[in-house]
Amino acid sequence: MNKIILDRLLLISASAVFCVISSLISLFVLPVATAQAASCTPATGLGTATNTSFPVTASGTYKLWVRMKAADTVNNTVGLKAGASNAVATCLSAGGTNLSSTTWEWKLAGEAALSSAGNTVTLFGLQPGVSVDRVISVINSSTCVPSNTRITSTNVEPGDNCLTTPTTTITPTVTPTPTITPTVTPTPTTTTTVTPSPTTTTTVTPKPTPTTTTTVTPTPTTTVTPKPTPTVTPVPTPTAPVGPAGVYPTLSYDWQRGQYYISLAWAPATGSVTGYEVRKNGAVASNNTANQTAYNDFALRPDTAYAYQVVALNGGLRSQGSAVYTTTIRCFWVFCGLQ
Secondary structure, three states: OOOEEEEOOOOOOOOOHHHHHHHHHHHHOOOOOOHHHHHOOOOOOOOEEEEOOOOOOOOEEEEEEEEEEOOOOOOOEEEEEEEEOOOOOEEEEEEOOOOOOOOOEEEEEEEEEEOOOOEEEEEEOOOOOOEEEEEEEEEOOOOOOOOOOOEHHHOEOOOHHHOOOOOOOOOOOOOOOOOOOOOOOOOOOOEEOOOOOOOOOOOOOOOOOOOEEOOOOOOOOOOOOOOOOOOOOOOOOOOOOEOOOOOEEEEEEEOOOOEEEEEEEOOOOEOOOOEEEEEEOOEEEEEEEOOOOEEEEOOOOOOOEEEEEEEEEEOOEEOOOOOOEEEEEEEEOOEEEEO
16 A cells, blocks of 8 residues: 655635635536536636645555545535546545534545556645645555544654555464484394313313303384374354444535535444445445445435445355444535435
């Protein structure tokens, strides 16, 4: 995973309330047909902030997270365009409900294709009272949610928890079975000694019977240690995963499609997980892999209640599922929110 930080983007607010209101009207009344939705061009008076040296170490698709605050429920979004410097940028947006003017919150803007050769990221449509503290990119296969922790003494910044994933490789050690070679001492050969009798002119002495001494060395005993019986670890019986506890929807706006959508996110379940089943009003809306803990729902209608639930899967085993979250999209004029 690569560390990509657009740190401390200073916001450019509108110079007059009248200009802000007129810009918001031009921004939201015609979101599909205007050039802003197609080219990421901000409305007049809403300002931009650009970083032209936004590097990644490998080309690929990345999630873009924005740490932000908002003063109210109307001025609470920021536009974002990101992409390789020599390619067409992707238009995204971050913010929506559940923002306050005092607490920083991380909002997922969406995904964009970035290149190791260089990238450009621009924030645009900085509405009055909207503040952006940091933008990071995380490879799209990651399920990490950035934290708000800042530790000045160790240079830890908010979102640093999503920037690295350590990997440990364990090499097994194999001990060979010793080879036993027996040692055999051979039996020694027996010696016989003969002493002749001296001869005299008057006495004849017979030859004495020789004495034979035999030494016998016992055969050594060879001890063979049998091979130990291997221990067989039984394969554990698969169990159903636990969680996730809840699902957390936010309402976002897709600038390219020109429509609102509900973005769902949930914490990973515990235990063995092979995937997630996203249910909408009791029916399966999406089957996610184990690494996908987010889902975007574009099939929406105003003033319609939607009930969402996420069930963790381990093959054919299912968790009890998250708590059901029911929400309704309410719109006033061109502004919509979750209720």
